[in-house]
Amino acid sequence: MGDSTSSLNAAVVPLGSGLPTREELLIHYPAKFTWTELKTFVNSGDLGLLKRDRKLQKRYNLWAEGIKEKFGTIVNYLMNFRLQWGKPDTLSLLGSAVQDTGMSTPPVFERISTDELSVPRELPPLPADAPAYFSESTPPQYISIIQNDWPYSVPPEVEHTLIWTRIPIFHPALVAESVRARVELDGLWGFTGNISPPPSPSNLPACLPALAEWGMTLDKMIKSEKGTAEEDELVRIAGLPVHNFVKKRWVETEWETAWFVNPPRLQSVPGLAHIHVFARHK
Known part of the structure; x- marks a missing residue:
């Protein structure tokens, strides 16, 4: 029964190219990770465990080549087209159950015209009164919240x-010097919307089979040695502004989240900060 249903669904939802739809993700790229496994990976200390479906990654790589031909670079595409500074995300094919309020400020600059797509443009310098670091009170014009x-x-x-x-x-001002190297290697992460603690990293061996096709094993993990209670608290403080922003947007009575900020070694767009949020409606 399951096989025939899958075949029927695959016939109803043909496999395309370019940005995937939610239906394509469900049928052709079914989830490899459970919610518990996902939280375990986030809490493991090595954010490199978080993976995209390998078939979807190949599709992304092909798409990225086309984007580079059209826009010059992925960064140019992001800054001048995809990111909707200060505005709701209107370009996503996936959609979200969260409705942003207050995201209606003018864009940082007008989007590039179609005949200048490949001309690189930098974002204008931040004004003197811009906040020093990201927080729950960062003005909308400095933020673009989009679905991945x-x-x-x-x-x-x-x-x-x-x-x-x-x-x-x-x-x-946030990252104490004593944990700077640790944060630069591991990044930051946290959890909201659940009074129970997140899955312990000690549960990781039981979750690793889900990463078998990526060849991930405990000995391949990249993370800092276990820190002291004082160091753990300093890392928590470093991530508190992000944590508070996530709690504010994903109301804890309605949502459970796992969020993280990749360390520099894993950042796809160096110099343009971003936060990943996995959000599950209760």
Whole structure:
């Protein structure tokens, strides 16, 4: 029964190219990870465990080549087209159950015209009164909240959202010197909307089979040595502004989230900060 149903669904939802639809993700790229496994990977200390479906990654790579031909670079595409600074995300094929309020400020600059797509443009300098670091009170014009067009292999009930910001997330005022190297290697992460603690990293061996096709094993993990309680608290403080922003947007009575900020070694667009949020409606 299951095989015939899958065949029927695949026939009804043909496999396309370019940005995937939600139906394509459900049928052709079914989730490899459960919600518990996803939270375990986030809490493991190595954010590199979080993966996109390998077939979807190949599709992304082909799409990215076309984007580079049209826009010059992925960064140019993001800054001048995809990111909707200060405005709701109107370009996503995946959609979100969260409705942004207050995101109606003018864009940072007008989007490039169709005959100048490949001309690189930098974002204008931040004004003198811009916040020093990202927080729950960062003005909307410095933020673009979009659905990840190429989500990781998350369960169908989980939204994968990206919060792009022109305001730094890693800042000396937040990251104590004693944990700077640790944060630069591991990044930041946290959980909201659940009174129970997140899955312990000790549960990771039981979750690793879900990463078998990526060849991930415990000995391949990249993470800092376990820190002291004081160091753990300093890392928590460094991530508190992001944590508070996530709590404010994904109301805890309605949503459970796992969020993270990749360390520099894993950032896809160096110099333009962004936060990943996995959000599951209760």
